[in-house]
Amino acid sequence: MEDKKVIEVNGLTKMFGDFTAVSAITFDVKKGEIFGFLGANGAGKTTAMKMLIGISKPTAGEAKVAGYDVASEAEEIKKNIGYMSQKFALYDDLTVKENITFFGGIYGLTRSQIKEKTNELIEELGLQDHKDKLVGSLPLGWKQKISFSVSLLHDPKIVFLDEPTGGVDPITRRQFWEMIYKSADKGTTIFVTTHYMDEAEYCDRVSIMVNGKIEALDSPKKLKELHQADTMNDVFLKLARG
Amino acid sequence: MLPIIFVMPIVQLLILANAATFEIKNIKFAYLDNDRTPTSRALLEKFKASTYFNVLNVYTSGKEANSAMLNGDVDVVLNIPSYFERDLRKKKGNHLGLTINAIDGATAGVESVYVNQIIRNFNKNIRVDLMQASDQLPQQLNIASIPSFWYNETLNYKTFMVPGILVLLVTMITLFLSGMNIVREKEIGTLEQINVTPIRKKQFIIGKLFPFWVIGMGLLTIGLIIARLIFDIPIVGSLALMYAYTSVYIFVVLGIGLFISNYTDTQQQAMFIAWFFMVIFILMSGLFTPIESMPHWAQLITEFNPIKYFVEVMRMVMLKGSSFMDILPQFLKTLLYAFVMNGLAVWSYKKTN
Numbered sequence: 001m002e003d004k005k006v007i008e009v010n011g012l013t014k015m016f017g018d019f020t021a022v023s024a025i026t027f028d029v030k031k032g033e034i035f036g037f038l039g040a041n042g043a044g045k046t047t048a049m050k051m052l053i054g055i056s057k058p059t060a061g062e063a064k065v066a067g068y069d070v071a072s073e074a075e076e077i078k079k080n081i082g083y084m085s086q087k088f089a090l091y092d093d094l095t096v097k098e099n100i101t102f103f104g105g106i107y108g109l110t111r112s113q114i115k116e117k118t119n120e121l122i123e124e125l126g127l128q129d130h131k132d133k134l135v136g137s138l139p140l141g142w143k144q145k146i147s148f149s150v151s152l153l154h155d156p157k158i159v160f161l162d163e164p165t166g167g168v169d170p171i172t173r174r175q176f177w178e179m180i181y182k183s184a185d186k187g188t189t190i191f192v193t194t195h196y197m198d199e200a201e202y203c204d205r206v207s208i209m210v211n212g213k214i215e216a217l218d219s220p221k222k223l224k225e226l227h228q229a230d231t232m233n234d235v236f237l238k239l240a241r242g
Numbered sequence: 243m244l245p246i247i248f249v250m251p252i253v254q255l256l257i258l259a260n261a262a263t264f265e266i267k268n269i270k271f272a273y274l275d276n277d278r279t280p281t282s283r284a285l286l287e288k289f290k291a292s293t294y295f296n297v298l299n300v301y302t303s304g305k306e307a308n309s310a311m312l313n314g315d316v317d318v319v320l321n322i323p324s325y326f327e328r329d330l331r332k333k334k335g336n337h338l339g340l341t342i343n344a345i346d347g348a349t350a351g352v353e354s355v356y357v358n359q360i361i362r363n364f365n366k367n368i369r370v371d372l373m374q375a376s377d378q379l380p381q382q383l384n385i386a387s388i389p390s391f392w393y394n395e396t397l398n399y400k401t402f403m404v405p406g407i408l409v410l411l412v413t414m415i416t417l418f419l420s421g422m423n424i425v426r427e428k429e430i431g432t433l434e435q436i437n438v439t440p441i442r443k444k445q446f447i448i449g450k451l452f453p454f455w456v457i458g459m460g461l462l463t464i465g466l467i468i469a470r471l472i473f474d475i476p477i478v479g480s481l482a483l484m485y486a487y488t489s490v491y492i493f494v495v496l497g498i499g500l501f502i503s504n505y506t507d508t509q510q511q512a513m514f515i516a517w518f519f520m521v522i523f524i525l526m527s528g529l530f531t532p533i534e535s536m537p538h539w540a541q542l543i544t545e546f547n548p549i550k551y552f553v554e555v556m557r558m559v560m561l562k563g564s565s566f567m568d569i570l571p572q573f574l575k576t577l578l579y580a581f582v583m584n585g586l587a588v589w590s591y592k593k594t595n
Contacts, residue, residue: 053438054438054593054594055438055595056595057595074594075440075593078439083435085431085434087431089430089431089434092430106439107439160438
């Protein structure tokens with residue numbers, strides 16, 4: 001069971017005119033894995049991720065997410081994944097509860113399921129006093145945690161997190177990763193991009209993208225050995241500088 | 243953005259300078275000739291020769307003329323009484339019946355002046371003619387027209403403007419709200435979040451339309467109450483019919499708004515484009531200047547102007563009391579328009595780029 005592949009990517013390419021943003025990347029992600037997707041700004045991480053979540057059509061190559069083809073079965077994929085973008089993307093002018101109800105509804109949850117999930121989520125995040133506050137009025141760290149929980153509402157097989165901890169304090173980041181581990185333990189696959197190299201250490205496996213290509217892919221431990229570096233930071237600098 | 247800034251004003255200048263004319267031309271004119279004598283025919287020739295009047299029809303009964311007026315097929319009806327020629331010879335004077343659609347009071351006034359000018363000229367000529375025929379020196383010949391202004395007897399401009407302005411407000415607010423909407427979500431980033439959910443395009447667009455539709459209907463209600471209570475505008479026709487038409491009409495505007503929203507990346511662009519259409523729609527709606535006076539090509543453009551239909555329907559139903567059958571052509575065109583625009587809105591909304 002542990003070795004079942006939930007993401008299979010083969011030669012996936014995205015071109016914008018003459019510019020190749022993602023150049024024939026190939027990799028697999030296994031079920032329940034925490035997969036770190038690293039790269040410098042502009043290396044093509046976000047573009048690659050957008051193809052995997054079905055909002056950007058690949059120019060060439062193929063990819064299967066949760067068993068569905070990204071080019072032809074994007075809508076099926078969307079039923080099976082959760083996504084949290086680097087921009088906070090819940091509705092600022094709705095309350096915490098309303099946001100949960102809204103997204104729960106979109107994912108086709110029944111009223112009773114939504115109610116149950118709402119209570120669960122609010123308790124887990126300790127938001128009892130804030131559930132009727134507008135999301136826009138909450139601090140960023142809280143928003144990100146809510147956003148992550150909302151992306152898990154429909155028990156997706158895979159969750160895509162695009163720089164989930166950008167601009168968040170270290171304590172909240174820590175709590176955030178605890179949440180990630182918790183859901184990975186339940187069997188959810190986590191696909192995460194980040195710029196924090198200490199976070200990369202938390203991942204089961206890590207890929208590093210440079211100029212649209214995947215330059216390295218292995219567990220953090222093996223990557224450090226291979227590049228004779230003490231930290232992931234050094235590994236990243238070696239690869240990204242070329 | 244740069245093409246938008248320069249191209250739009252130029253297009254507007256070219257179209258509007260030609261189309262939004264305050265001249266009153268091509269007046270829809272019809273007559274009832276109960277006399278059928280050389281004199282009555284001579285009078286009608288004068289109208290046929292005038293460039294201001296389009297002589298559209300001859301009616302044989304007053305009833306026929308009235309229903310044409312109600313449908314908006316004619317704006318001016320001249321009624322030549324029986325024994326017009328005979329009375330003219332005997333009494334040296336006569337009265338003509340003139341019915342003018344006065345929903346637009348200013349236009350009606352001008353039309354009345356035009357008619358009187360033609361009649362005054364005719365008075366002069368007929369004097370000469372009759373003198374030769376009867377070999378008598380006529381004293382003073384006088385044909386006068388007695389105008390009756392229909393639908394707005396006192397030529398009150400508010401009666402004419404309030405339904406039109408109400409139309410504009412409902413249109414403007416619903417267009418801008420819907421035009422800004424999806425593009426705003428693009429800017430904030432919530433649209434991306436929506437796009438990774440399994441929501442269907444139809445569901446999304448309907449979800450976007452419905453709240454604005456409710457707002458539009460609410461605006462209509464408030465506007466009608468103000469029109470009735472503060473401006474004392476008569477509401478002759480059926481309220482249900484007004485609501486039925488408006489409920490379809492708002493979908494047209496919302497469809498246009500969402501279509502704009504799908505094709506723009508920023509609220510600024512969307513605002514620009516919405517304004518572009520709004521200005522053309524308003525000035526070519528027949529609200530301020532009569533469509534009949536516009537050049538032919540401009541009249542063709544107005545066929546695609548939803549505000550034109552809304553203005554027509556509101557004035558017809560509110561002031562004339564037109565029935566569903568009277569507004570059927572406008573209703574069907576609006577319905578078709580609604581389907582096309584919302585179809586385009588659904589089609590142009592792309593979850594995947």
